[in-house]
Amino acid sequence: MKIIYLNLLFFFVIISCNGTEKKYQQAVVVQKIKYKKNTTNNDTLWVSQNDTTYFRKEKVIRSRPCSYAKLETQYELIKPLNNAYYFIYNDKKQLIFEGKYSSEYTDEGQTNKNGYFYNSKTYQYKSNGNLESIHYMVNGRSSKTELFDRKKRVSEITYYDKKTSDKAKVEIYDEGKLDETHIYTSFNNYYTVKQRIRN
8 A cells, every 4th residue: 555655656746847847948038148259250149038138028009000009018128239140039939030230330331320130030920820921121221021821931022122111022922933023113003024824
């Protein structure tokens, strides 16, 4: 009888240890830091928005034209490192942003001294966790946005004019293959170039 009780006790101890380990693993923050001082290489940081040593979190009310105001969470990067390349993850450990932080940036002879990610990628995800879009910034301006279908294939790419940030062209894909291109002549006017002949 004592052996049975001991076996049961041992079994419950193992279960509780496994449960504790599982909870601990879920609470782990995504954080890797490679910091190279006095080298020509960029510092590289992997950080989570939940890490309070890197981000200040606050609730803000946002209102947009033709929609109701809603409460959103805003994250502010605390003391960003100049010339560091950041990989930023959300609470689901999905990569949501990557880019190099520059305290000042020179493009075409103009120097901007506002600290910013002038070259970056922003990732958005669908409710099922699949990638929905990637938005690219180049030299502080919108460059392109890629949209993905439910099979994780590119479904649409929007390219932006580097001076005005207006749409320059939109490529429409069907089953991962370029189908047609809309080339914009003005803000909301475009002509279509067909890429494939359908049977």
